Amino acid sequence: MLWLYNIAIQLYGLIIRLFSPFNSKASFFLKGRRNIFAKIEKKIDSTVPHIWFHFASLGEFEQGRPVLEKLKEQYPNKKIIVTFFSPSGYEIRKNYALAEAVFYLPLDTAANAERLITAFNPELAIFTKYEYWYHYFKALHHKNIPLLIISGIFRPNQIFFKSYGSFHRKMLSYVSQFFVQNEESIQLLKTINIQNATLSGDTRFDRVAENASTPKKLSLIEKFCGNAPVFIAGSTWPEDERLIALLCTSNPEWKFIVAPHEIGVHHINEIEGLFPQAIKYSTFATDETSAEHQILIIDNIGMLSSLYAYGNIAYIGGGFGAGIHNTLEAAAFGIPVIFGPKYEKFQEAKDLIKIGAAKSIQNINELNAAFTTLTSTGNEGDIAKNYVTSKTGSTDQILQYLSQYLKP
Structure with a gap:
């Protein structure tokens, strides 16, 4: 299955390149990742440990933002790096003040994962809700870097819970701790022998309550x-x-x-x-x-x-x-x-x-x-x-x- 996953990642990159002249999101996606490692290595001191927050898009950023901001408040000397997969998150939050730097996440290949994690030198990685990337998760696991999923939510129709989902279940095995939104997610994870899950609810409630106050x-x-x-x-x-x-x-x-x-x-x-x-x-x-x-x-x-x-x-x-x-x-x-x-x-x-x-x-x-x-x-x-x-x-x-x- 790994070979099929790798082909799918390469095909996704090819499709983005083909559509970029005609689609603004694809264009941002491509341009933002151009020379991405040169940008990272120029801006980040890899000898200093960082806390890495990754968000799929703007909605997930707002969801995980309370954790990021409270963490920075409690540990002001910690340096934070933020990555986004989608242009709708990166283009709006690329100058986010509490992050040392904000980048697009390079496509999930073994080489990219190794190079990115070496450059970021993360002491901790926090992903919000979803975004499951095999090579990034595996590299973090092999380097003994804790990986958390926060505000996670799972449903029975997801591939993790299918008979043919062993490869995707392997991704979940690399996660150090899941913080999930509901009891159903806890029970679903138990069916695939994942016990390291905590019912914490959704961090969006903290974010919207603070905004309304x-x-x-x-x-x-x-x-x-x-x-x-x-x-x-x-x-x-x-x-x-x-x-x-x-x-x-x-x-x-x-x-x-x-x-x-x-x-x-x-x-x-x-x-x-x-x-x-x-x-x-x-x-x-x-x-x-x-x-x-x-x-x-x-x-x-x-x-x-x-x-x-x-x-x-x-x-x-x-x-x-x-x-x-x-x-x-x-x-x-x-x-x-x-x-x-x-x-x-x-x-x-x-x-x-x-x-x-x-x-x-x-x-x-x-x-x-x-x-x-x-x-x-x-x-x-x-x-x-x-x-x-x-x-x-x-x-x-x-x-x-x-x-x-x-x-x-």
């Missing part, structure tokens, strides 16, 4: 909202936006803020076509009638987690595609949430539905009904916030475990 003041958003009730649509895709446009038309007394997942010019133009009376955030300050508009389109990245402070209800996008985005950011601010049908992979979404703080919808009729229900009784937001608060504490549990490796 110290909200940023956004003057232009305050001006737009005025005294009207506000509907926040976060991380939306076209299928979401078409439904929201219909909801907006039937609720003229509400203000709508739409923060799409993709903010390229083409997509922003599509959204403007759906909401012809909307104003873009980038032109808001110069428009004398800006506060009179009903719809505001957020055409930048980085504001969404603060926008929820101004909402009365939120719609979380992605539920008509690969899966919903982060519901917890909104719930932490004490507002109920709505999302599309693909949410089964997300425990918090299922929990929020169960306790009455969220609704899943498939069409405009269901969206109208969910909107009416969640804005009528008034206590769903409190239920959502209490749910988030009750799930905090994962970061402290992980840091307590790490203390055996990290002396002040």
Whole structure:
């Protein structure tokens, strides 16, 4: 199986090169890894031990960020290196202040793993949620470098638990400790004889609770909202936006803020076509009638987690595609949430539905009904916030475990 894995990695690299002239993400992926080891060796002193955090993308970064930041707070002299697999994480966090350096992760080959770990000289490696790379894990294991998976989550349909998944189970055997989100993950790992797993919950709860406790003041958003009730649509895709446009038309007394997942010019133009009376955030300050508009389109990245402070209800996008985005950011601010049908992979979404703080919808009729229900009784937001608060504490549990490796 190893030979097949190695071929797949090389094919992936080839596909990225073929698509890079036509796809911006592929282009960033390729350019960011060009001469990557020269960049690493120029910036990193390999004689100094480092703590290596790896994240698949921006969402995993925000998930693991509480651990990174608290670790740095408790051990300020420790040097941290961050790597990303995806451009959506690297391009936004490449200048992250608490890291000595931020890099793209080179493709997972035996040579790359050996060279990277020699350059990083990690005393500890921490991966968030998923990203299982055979050669990196094996190299860390052979050098006796502790490897942690935090906020991990496992499902029965994953290849680890299939009869033909022995190669992927081998990857898991290289992990020193798993910190997982739910009891199901603990039990699944036991079925493949992995006992080194701890139920810690999801570090995202710590992150979103902290964010909600110290909200940023956004003057232009305050001006737009005025005294009207506000509907926040976060991380939306076209299928979401078409439904929201219909909801907006039937609720003229509400203000709508739409923060799409993709903010390229083409997509922003599509959204403007759906909401012809909307104003873009980038032109808001110069428009004398800006506060009179009903719809505001957020055409930048980085504001969404603060926008929820101004909402009365939120719609979380992605539920008509690969899966919903982060519901917890909104719930932490004490507002109920709505999302599309693909949410089964997300425990918090299922929990929020169960306790009455969220609704899943498939069409405009269901969206109208969910909107009416969640804005009528008034206590769903409190239920959502209490749910988030009750799930905090994962970061402290992980840091307590790490203390055996990290002396002040």
